Amino acid sequence: MENSQIIAQTSDKHCTHDIKVSCGSCRLNTICMPVSLHIDDIDQLNKIIQRGRPLHKGEYLYRAGDPFTAVYAIRSGAVKALTISDSGNEQVTGFYLPGEVVGLDGLANNTHTNSVIALETSSICEIPFNRLEEVSMQLPKLQRHFLQLMSREITQEQQIISLLGKSSAEARIASLLLSISTRNSSRSLSSTQFLLPMSRTDIGNYLGLTIETVSRTFARLQKARVISVDKKEVSINDIAGLQQLAKGAE
Amino acid sequence: MENSQIIAQTSDKHCTHDIKVSCGSCRLNTICMPVSLHIDDIDQLNKIIQRGRPLHKGEYLYRAGDPFTAVYAIRSGAVKALTISDSGNEQVTGFYLPGEVVGLDGLANNTHTNSVIALETSSICEIPFNRLEEVSMQLPKLQRHFLQLMSREITQEQQIISLLGKSSAEARIASLLLSISTRNSSRSLSSTQFLLPMSRTDIGNYLGLTIETVSRTFARLQKARVISVDKKEVSINDIAGLQQLAKGAE
DNA sequence: CGATCCATTGAAAGATGTCAAGCGTAGTGG
DNA sequence: CCACTACGCTTGACATCTTTCAATGGATCG
Numbered sequence: 001m002e003n004s005q006i007i008a009q010t011s012d013k014h015c016t017h018d019i020k021v022s023c024g025s026c027r028l029n030t031i032c033m034p035v036s037l038h039i040d041d042i043d044q045l046n047k048i049i050q051r052g053r054p055l056h057k058g059e060y061l062y063r064a065g066d067p068f069t070a071v072y073a074i075r076s077g078a079v080k081a082l083t084i085s086d087s088g089n090e091q092v093t094g095f096y097l098p099g100e101v102v103g104l105d106g107l108a109n110n111t112h113t114n115s116v117i118a119l120e121t122s123s124i125c126e127i128p129f130n131r132l133e134e135v136s137m138q139l140p141k142l143q144r145h146f147l148q149l150m151s152r153e154i155t156q157e158q159q160i161i162s163l164l165g166k167s168s169a170e171a172r173i174a175s176l177l178l179s180i181s182t183r184n185s186s187r188s189l190s191s192t193q194f195l196l197p198m199s200r201t202d203i204g205n206y207l208g209l210t211i212e213t214v215s216r217t218f219a220r221l222q223k224a225r226v227i228s229v230d231k232k233e234v235s236i237n238d239i240a241g242l243q244q245l246a247k248g249a250e
Numbered sequence: 251m252e253n254s255q256i257i258a259q260t261s262d263k264h265c266t267h268d269i270k271v272s273c274g275s276c277r278l279n280t281i282c283m284p285v286s287l288h289i290d291d292i293d294q295l296n297k298i299i300q301r302g303r304p305l306h307k308g309e310y311l312y313r314a315g316d317p318f319t320a321v322y323a324i325r326s327g328a329v330k331a332l333t334i335s336d337s338g339n340e341q342v343t344g345f346y347l348p349g350e351v352v353g354l355d356g357l358a359n360n361t362h363t364n365s366v367i368a369l370e371t372s373s374i375c376e377i378p379f380n381r382l383e384e385v386s387m388q389l390p391k392l393q394r395h396f397l398q399l400m401s402r403e404i405t406q407e408q409q410i411i412s413l414l415g416k417s418s419a420e421a422r423i424a425s426l427l428l429s430i431s432t433r434n435s436s437r438s439l440s441s442t443q444f445l446l447p448m449s450r451t452d453i454g455n456y457l458g459l460t461i462e463t464v465s466r467t468f469a470r471l472q473k474a475r476v477i478s479v480d481k482k483e484v485s486i487n488d489i490a491g492l493q494q495l496a497k498g499a500e
Numbered sequence: 501c502g503a504t505c506c507a508t509t510g511a512a513a514g515a516t517g518t519c520a521a522g523c524g525t526a527g528t529g530g
Numbered sequence: 531c532c533a534c535t536a537c538g539c540t541t542g543a544c545a546t547c548t549t550t551c552a553a554t555g556g557a558t559c560g
Binding site for chain 1: 333335339341343354355356357358359363364383387390394396397398400401402403404405407408409410411412414415416455456457458497
């Protein structure tokens, strides 16, 4: 596919950070709100969604402990979610790409348990939860959709557990790359070439590896001609091989 | 606390497997349904819940791929949830104790992604989901409660991710023990003495360790006088020390 | 231009996994 | 009632992988 475009995918320069896009015309709405809503319903949903100014790299979307008031759809850019343990250590619990929804962690206790930080300049749709609940009452489809979003989050996390539980460093890295790859292709971006929005440190933290191991593993995968890496630029040369590695010690 | 009773907690002999208990009189209802429902509402909920025959050790509650029709509350006993990877390997994704709810994994695609198997003789309340949705429409509290149950599942899994991501074998085992301990005490059981319902193999699979490492770690913790272990019988001697270990490499 | 952050690489240490053997218990069948 | 087998658990020795410690280079930012 078209390289230059794709490589620019996570770059700020080409991102659309305009804050006026309505849900109906947002090209991500099939990911974020994959419910076939009636035009009037979309309109209703559209009304409650707030689009703030873009978040810059390192800025917080919300912090652990903040009261839960809304969920957030990523419109462009990328964010990471992390918890902070008693001992003060950060643990990255997930990366979220455009079209994906964060903030559901706050529902259990009306308080967010994670903090969410922008990995690059990102624009975010804020969906106030109490108003969403109201609208949902009238729109069972939307109601159902949110349950499904949560359920999907649960199954995704179970996959991560599966990953962290059993796998070698190679398998973990391979899985992460494949995850980003599939998520990209569901957004009609290249599944074989992309820019990693996160640092090696974030990757290591997320996958339970030191940054040295992450670095070495990238090097090894490159040496094996499965991928090519240059800093944050990744291309997957042998997707079947990568899948094999991801399964490997699964 | 009263030893003999507590040790018998997970033993079949003393469990109440009677299938007539109503939600209103179930001593677990504060865990399973911690919503302050009006007496009429409880009655309504009670009507849709089905109580089947007890599940014996090794029997399936449902299998991955089964259509999603219900969620299930554990009334006595214990179960494990597991996914099966492409390569055919099992991965235990969670243990569920009395009062806890399984089955929410099926919501995303109307199909269960996990299988759930009884670790010992267990009685289960089946809550048909479509009827639950109907009732929920009239009971916003119940609606909210289910969202919270799911959110709780999400945050719990994030804790596991946190655990698997960073920790040593000691920290993982310590965390599991502490988890069971707190869950026990919320059910008014001893937080310091209990029987593990699961095998070493299950523990290892869940925590991403080999059974040898599990065994050795138990031995080490015992040697350090933090716990005492004899087969499935565990008592925690130094809960602060255990918490320290759980944090340790977190 | 210096300071800082991020990434890479090497060497040594430490932890877990692998292989192998042995023990105790539960269940089976003679 | 007594083998006998199967299974779960434990323990040891060794191999393998990841971490740790340390040094270096490149990029970014003020």
